[in-house]
Amino acid sequence: MKQKIFRVIADLRFAIFILLLISFCSIIGTIIEQDQSIEVYKNNYPLTNPIFGVLAWDQILKLGFDHVYKTWWFYTLLFLFGLSLITCTLLQQLPSLKIARRCQFFRTTGQFYRLKIFTILNNFSLNKIILKIQQSQYSIFQQKNTIYCYKGLIGRIAPILVHLSMILVLTGTIFGSLFGFKAQEVVPKTENFHIQNILTTGQLTVIPKVSARINDFWITYTKNKTISQFYSDISILDAQGNEAYRKTISVNSPLIYKGVYYYQTDWSLIGLRFQNLKNEILEYPLLNFSNNQEKVWLTWISKDSSILEGFILIIDNLEGYCSIYNEKGKFLGNIELNEMTNFTNSLTLLEIISSTGLQIKTDPGIPMIYSGFFFLMISTLISYTTYSQIWMIQKKRKLFIGGTTNRAVFDFELEFFKIIN
Secondary structure (H helix, E strand, C coil): CHHHHHHHHHCHHHHHHHHHHHHHHHHHHHHCCCCCCHHHHHHHCCCCCCECCCECHHHHHHHCHHHHHHCHHHHHHHHHHHHHHHHHHHHHHHHHHHHHHCCCCCCCHHHHHHCCEEEEECCCCHHHHHHHHHHCCCEEEEECCEEEEEECHHHHHHHHHHHHHHHHHHHHHHHHHHHCEEEEEEEECCCEEECCCEEEECCCCCCCCCEEEEEEEEEEECCCCCEEEEEEEEEEECCCCCEEEEEEEECCECEEECCEEEEEEEEEEEEEEEEECCCCEEEEECEECCCCCCCCEEEEEECCCCCCCEEEEEECCCCCEEEEEECCCCEEEEEECCCEECCCCCEEEEEEEEEEEEEEEECCCHHHHHHHHHHHHHHHHHHCCCCEEEEEEEECCEEEEEEEECCCHHHHHHHHHHHHC
């Protein structure tokens, strides 16, 4: 009974069926937004207008379609697909490779008639034929008057490597989903922070208790005044607050510390710092009026104790200046860093206080997934190696010779006829 069950699991049709189910679930996870709040699903999939005519927000939450890739049934499908690959490898691929390594001599001349490529030679030189076969990189085995030759055995390993690579990818996916996490932090320059704003996390994830400091943040611009790159200088701190590791990160160049990745993703401005004539430091918060195309911040600086009269400061970059407008919206000019402007009380712009947006994540399954794709590429190259076999039987001054191959049949035919020519 166990053998029958494992034979069914190892069957190609079972693997394709499971793969189709995984694909269907992945389509659902693509159509329906994942890991959102309940309000998002209530607004997008109300009871009066269910998706596909049957799925409203309550059914989506009940079936787990809001987190498809972390449900028990999706893990079960991945497990069954991996089990199918493993059993197929153990019950079919490895025995097939073992058989291919054996010397499979033909015992009767009748076996040649089942080959698509064979012939009978009356006038021949066996030594010359064997030499020609040897020059074609074949391994040659002989028992009395029968000869067996093969080459390209490494090509038989390709299916096993394909299965191994897929198993590694599946294992890495499950491992990363169970133990990985993703967080988003917006941190002002010079401030310390801990990992707190968790977006997604696995069932077995342990959030690392690590603190870090943003030493500096800056932006470089092109000649056309468009943003070229963001940079954040980050220090990882130990339990005593001492610097354990430091790196300047940018987009697509993260900081990696003990398996945790710190990515540069966004930026913002939070305030302006001034100094008055009394050497007092004044800070004014910036309000964000950004849209999808542009980032714009502004603040209001009143004249003395008057709230209705004052100046509007607008800034949309980190190039070191901001624009000044009066309460009626009239442009008065720009003020740069370390420059004094004449309000009722003169103020000097000391600093534009910025913050950096970081995405912090860990995925312990990434090495497995990369290894899986590496073996998949290797197996693709190996699969181009043709596995060819040639048999010969010398009987009554006749030589029965034939062969077969698993791919590149035309090339094998040319090689075969060159050998017997």
